[in-house]
Amino acid sequence: MGKFNKSGKKEMPALNTSSLPDLIFTLLFFFMIVTTMREVTLKVQFRVPSATETEKLEKKSLVTFIYVGKPTQEFINKMGAGTRIQLNDAFAEVSQVQDYIIQERANMAEADQPFMQVSLKVDKDCKMGIVTDIKQALRQAYALKINYSAAQRQ
Numbered sequence: 001m002g003k004f005n006k007s008g009k010k011e012m013p014a015l016n017t018s019s020l021p022d023l024i025f026t027l028l029f030f031f032m033i034v035t036t037m038r039e040v041t042l043k044v045q046f047r048v049p050s051a052t053e054t055e056k057l058e059k060k061s062l063v064t065f066i067y068v069g070k071p072t073q074e075f076i077n078k079m080g081a082g083t084r085i086q087l088n089d090a091f092a093e094v095s096q097v098q099d100y101i102i103q104e105r106a107n108m109a110e111a112d113q114p115f116m117q118v119s120l121k122v123d124k125d126c127k128m129g130i131v132t133d134i135k136q137a138l139r140q141a142y143a144l145k146i147n148y149s150a151a152q153r154q
Contacts, residue, residue: 044069044086046123051150062115064104064143066097068130069123083126085134094130097137105143121149 046069057063067086071079075091085092087100105113118138122131138146 040065040067040086041089042067042086043072043075043089043091044084044123045072046121047125048121048149048151049124050153052153054150054152057117057119057147059115062108062112063117063119064101065119065121066134067121068126068134069121083123083130085130094133094137097134098141101138101141101143105141115145116143117145117147118143119147119149 044067046067068083069086070076070081071084071091079091085094085097087096092100101118105116108116120131120134135146138144
């Protein structure tokens with residue numbers, strides 16, 4: 001018969017960590033692909049109105065956003081509680097909208113400029129007077145393709 005050696009305890013083998021870098025890089029690539037960076041820090045709060053006939057924008061790189069609403073809590077002391085316009089990351093007046101659109105159009109490729117759209121993200125409780133003023137400024141800048149952001153009504 002065979003002889004068994006019972007002298008001494010056997011130790012647990014060391015954990016094999018050779019595949020650990022592969023797992024870490026796989027997770028890293030996953031999060032790099034899935035994560036989107038926010039382009040604009042919102043300084044106004046808005047609740048979009050609901051609508052029955054909505055369409056999804058096809059090419060968002062051609063869309064320029066104008067946000068209209070009340071300032072967030074951190075900016076109420078500086079800006080007041082009235083309705084404000086936000087262009088990119090800064091508050092603006094209606095008189096600055098035309099220059100903003102011209103600058104955004106200049107930053108686009110020449111082939112894409114005729115397809116530029118302006119999307120108004122306006123709070124549903126906002127007065128229509130400021131929206132009309134913005135539309136007049138857009139008309140003067142020859143930005144005639146305008147849409148309103150809205151949520152799908154159930």
